[in-house]
Amino acid sequence: MSTTTTRGVAQPAPAKVSKPRPRRGLRASSTFNFWLFTGPFLIGLVIFVFVPIGWSIWLSFFEARFTVTPSEFVGFENYRQVLTDEDFLNSLVTFTVFAAFIVPATWAMSLGLALLVNRLRFMRAFFRSVFFLPTAVSYVAAALIWKMSIFNGVRFGLANTVIGWFGIDNVAWLANPDPPWYWLVIVTVRLWLQSGFYMILFLAALQNIPRELYEAASLDGAKPGWQTFRHITLPQLRATSTAVILLLLVAAYQAFDEFFNLLGKATWGQPPLVELYKMALGENQNYGAGSAGAVVLTVLICLVTLLQGKIMGFGRGEENK
């Protein structure tokens, strides 16, 4: 009896009909919006990423000099050529040296800048903008400024003018591999270009650290400064640091513009992408070998990234920490 009454009251027919319509509309709208916003990017992804990757893998098994539609199948010959190519193998060493310099240097510098800017009580937005601004400069433009104005080898180059004040002779910063001053030029230009971006990431992370942690630490007797930074700030920045290091490592693998523009026809200091460019798009026009090299490099990047994620715990949930 009561059940019947409740059912009758709880399920009035008109309300039952009217509710699903907006829900269906909302769902349709969400689906439409999803495709509207992701569709163009998905198409772009397929056309400009997946198709070229597939084509590159296909090309890597063919003799493809001066053509991207080859017909002569050569199996793994291009892979053999690339993996025994001294220049390509040296480029991997160059990358390792570069990454060993640039990743910790950028991490430390961007974290340092973030800590400084975070402590500012006034003009914080100004300094944040000043340090972030180089991110908007193209690598090519910055490399040419470094090469032609700051680190040129003549007496009126900025760096040579400064060392000249101390009675030191002009230095050929880029032409001479011994001593390898070119690393100073390459590392400083990239530091200048990318530290601002990572500073913003660290700044956001710093501002997310609860004040209560510092207050509690203070009550427990922790001294402000290094002790607090080491035991509170740094552990709280772990996730951001991991992401920053990962991004820096991938960016180091992708290094091209500054090396290409600064070192030109040098045989030293050539990272993998420059070697692949020379192999495929440069004078040799060997798209088969270049593609094989690209596949090798891609596999290598994936392995290193996975390994790094594993070691540093990237993506590990809070509950597993």
Place this chain on the structure above:
Amino acid sequence: MSASSNMNWDRRNVLRAAMGLAAAGGLAACGGNTGRSGGGSGDALVQYFHAYGEAGVEQAVKRYAKAYKDANVATQWITGNNYEQKLFAALLTKNAPDVFEFHPQIQLIKSGQVADLTDIIEPVKDDFNQADIKSHTVDGKIYGVRMIDDPQFLFYRPSLFKKAGVEVPTTLDELIEAADKLTTSKVKGIFLGNDLTSVQNPLIWSAGADTLTADNKPAFNTDAVAEGLKQLRGLFTSGNLLLDAPADSWDPSAFIQGLTAIQWCGMWAMPAMQKALGDDIGIFPFPKIGSAGKQSVYNGGWSMFVNAKGKNVEAAKEYVKWLWIDQKKYQEDFATSYGFHIPPRTSLAESATKLKSGLPAEGVKLFNEFGHFDNIGWTQAMIAAFNDVMANAVRKDGDPKAQLAACEKKVNAELKKLFG
């Protein structure tokens, strides 16, 4: 209104929209700026030029193109120092130029990228510098029209030579000694380009060797070339060589600004040098190396080619014929009005008044006496292989003989691919 519209979208609508977007994207990709200003009726051509440093050249090239009435010719002016790479990459695409300037290289012919131009050159063949004709000929067919010849030598300041008590060098030893005497706290003795690759061919020729033999075998791996590399290494480490200059050797800035007493450069830079330094300029060939060597001058230059895989091959050939064979006034203007170049047409070279006296006439004399022309078999990949020799044996302390042997191996592999 919009809310109501959104509510009526179903899967079919979404699919239609996605397909529409894909089609729009495809059309957008097709409608990119190709540099073509006309339709596809065969009357629209694209030509590629590398950026010349001298003021007015770009405007002149576009002016010539505009004067051509039988096709709408768009000019792509390619800046930067990697014209070769941009050209090679473009030639593989549908947006490849119909006409482009480059140097004669056999791989362009072997890969079917350049059209046979024998029929348009044959009637005037005898009026061309025969060395230029030879350097563009394979199996009796001529594949490009030379536009300009660019002799390259060492420019020097006679006033600085006199002050330092230096005579014009004729051997590499003397050149290195002169560079030492000319170097002061403000001026370096000599500038051979930032990566030294500009002088790699003169080094080979001055040592009495060659890039390739007549039957396309490597001819550069000799003791004299190795000795020359060793001597250049000594110059590189002496502190008398200008390194890392803001502009490279093709640009006369270092010489004009007084950064160096001697500079490797081309005849194109003479007007700019004369404007800045007046008559205080002299020239001499790359000095000889070893007892069997001989001074040399690199006769560089640029030639016009037709893309054999283009849609408008015949129209492109007509344009090349019109501009670089029929229009003598434009050829002379191009060769002598912006920088100095030698016209490859003998009749023009003889009548060009600007090349008849003073420094330009001296340049023409050295061109005739010591000149070495492009070898069509010496390809870009071989040039790159020898670039590595200059980097490793001169700028880095590599063993010259080992570097030459490594280069020979790469050149042999390249020759095998080209000739089997």
